[in-house]
Amino acid sequence: MMPHQSSSLDLGLSLGGLTSQGSLSSSTTSGAISSWAAALTSVVGDAMARRDAHAQHQHHAAATAAAAMDPDHRGAMRASTSPDSAAALSSGDSSSKRDRELLERTGSGGVRSDEEDAADGAGGRKKLRLSKDQAAVLEECFKTHSTLNPKQKVALANRLGLRPRQVEVWFQNRRARTKLKQTEVDCEYLKRWCERLADENKRLEKELADLRALKAAAPSAAAQPASPAATLTMCPSCRRVAAANHHQKQQQCHPKSNTSVAAVTAAGGVVPSHCQFFPAAVDRTAQSSWNAAAAAAPLVTRELF
DNA sequence: TGGCACCCTGACCTTACGTCA
């Protein structure tokens, strides 16, 4: 099994769901196995009774469909066995892996029914539609473990009445498509983040210009009674220029300097609007805290949008 | 109601890389 390859970007963004699940996948500590097994049995247990009935119906339907398929349609289908065989031959890779895969695909694992073999044994890549129950079980297992070790794969395949290869493919596709989706989400998130940063930058520039104008207009302000300009101060935490009573007015700009925005809000506190953009890190000087927050709960942070 | 575009998804391929014996 591949070690956990951080899918985090250099920006410190995490690919979230997949990544965190992937970290579980380092597969097979005994604890992980037991938790996975527990998840499997809890889900499968409920679904299996219904599944058995459904599978029988499905197998029958597949056989019926195959029988009804006209020769032309059959020919249009890509042969499921021949490309594999060709690949195995042409690549010169006579490894046992290919042989085993071939065996798995041709259903010699004993899991497939005769009807199934009849359905796609004629060379067609008959697409099997997983039943709702099967899909639910797979989903549930995927939540627990985004990868399977061989034992888990076989166990799951047996319980679902599928071939191990089908389970394997399902997990591969699921991982790939989860990641794709997550990447899209991340992309959108970054886009919005960028837009907000641009807005923030504009606002700060305007604030700076205002301050410069004030300074130019009152060069000897220090010698005079406190004017509104003289009461301006900078929030040490968020570095936003504000009036001296800024914190009093808003209770506190940052009730607890290291408290997350979410926690503050949850506690009924008021989060300054200029801080709401940042997911968890109130201290914006600490980029690492943002990274940590993004890695810890990327999906949650995205919900801010 | 048939045709079509679009999307979802199962199945597969190739390449690269890490791990382990």
Place this chain on the structure above:
DNA sequence: AGTGACGTAAGGTCAGGGTGC
């Protein structure tokens, strides 16, 4: 240390089937 087997990730294609227009 080098090597082969093996498993997974990544990135892609193909094609069946469902759905909405």
